[in-house]
Amino acid sequence: MTPSHKSLADTTAEGIIKYIIDNKLKEGAQLPNETTLSSLMGVGRSTLREAIRALVSRNILTVQQGSGIYVCHNTGVADDPLGFIFIENKEKLVADLLEFRMMIEPRVAALAASKATPDQAEELLHLAERVAECYDLGKSHSEADAIFHAKIAEISGNVIVPQLEPLIMHAIDMLIDITHSELKEETIKTHMAIVNAIQKNDPIAAQDAMTLHLIYNRDRLRKANEKSSLNNSHQ
Amino acid sequence: MTPSHKSLADTTAEGIIKYIIDNKLKEGAQLPNETTLSSLMGVGRSTLREAIRALVSRNILTVQQGSGIYVCHNTGVADDPLGFIFIENKEKLVADLLEFRMMIEPRVAALAASKATPDQAEELLHLAERVAECYDLGKSHSEADAIFHAKIAEISGNVIVPQLEPLIMHAIDMLIDITHSELKEETIKTHMAIVNAIQKNDPIAAQDAMTLHLIYNRDRLRKANEKSSLNNSHQ
DNA sequence: CTACAATAATTCATCAGACCAATATTTAAA
């Protein structure tokens, strides 16, 4: 039941990664075409394609028919690397995702506040304003919101959080469906509080502001959830 | 550059997931063979195999030549789903992984302490003892240690953390190479402190104990790292 | 009847070739 020895496709996938690293290919760089790559790796085309598939699903490569094979832009969110699909109780999953955010994001905000340069704080301000714009234009703000939080994660300097946080936010977006207009004022206000704290390099204030922000968020989701579970009482 | 429409292989992968969910296949369950599955999904065998590759790399399926296709045991740790391979500064990566652990694990321990039943606390005690055994027998304790921490994550009731924590610990194990004997007493002692706090359902004590444990851990790694960077000063 | 070895059947692994579809490039016309 336990795979005894690596398949050629797996070895080939490793070979491709090695190729990327050795040739210092950066995001967006193009790889040789399938035929060339398969002879480079010394395998048949179908085997190579299986290797590529594995890397695509790991968000390392993107492939476009007629164009070529490229190294992923890390901006793309990997597709469910933590296997959330198989968690049966989706409501609890959302609750736990929010709980998880409350564990890390205030700390991340504190880190960011202690490290942020004026330029970074400025950037963050613009991103917060963009979220506000989305509210004004009636557009979905979830993407802009994700970028705002991602920026904080980036400023924190920790390399794990920026990889992880998009997954969390993306999963939340996938699982819930809410109207955003209700808490517009609250969101804008708490976002600005976070920005201000980071601008002032005040970790404690940043941590508290983020905590408040998430509390508002969670509260909003909880109410939206109660409403929807009244409307459709099945499942 | 942005893939316009899903490839057949991706659609097929989703189809397989749907198949697993619809048929309520559990861990270790066997799927139909390639030929059957390909006609079930209405695609050629090569396409089906690419879909399977993608799912294997996501740790959803395992495949063994001559035997069959199975649903993964979740115990297996997915191979680098967060793309750590491509982070260039490995030393910083380790530091950030440890920092990340310090963000979440004390909180998780507190959660676990507030929820643990006597049975669960008992189990946890056994796991701590097993780690101690590994020290006594001179074996590597990293696996037993991972199980110990995973149990705490499970007791916490949050479904995200148990998925995530193995990844972190596994990554740390992959990246560093330390001798474990030095801090044997300290590890055993702090593990026991955590267990005691959880047994008493004392969240604060659990949080503090876990924090201390991780501080000792980080300190040990830092020293080990300094030592090794003296020995081999290349890279 | 059991134990064990040989055989056969099943299943995945890999390759090769053919043809389709999307994209990119070149060429030709306006």
Added chain:
DNA sequence: TTTAAATATTGGTCTGATGAATTATTGTAG
């Protein structure tokens, strides 16, 4: 120069054949 058509390039998919690992069956010796 701009635009449109033709062509080349590249990935997408299918089929069939052969190899390798595993499992199931069979046959024989004890």
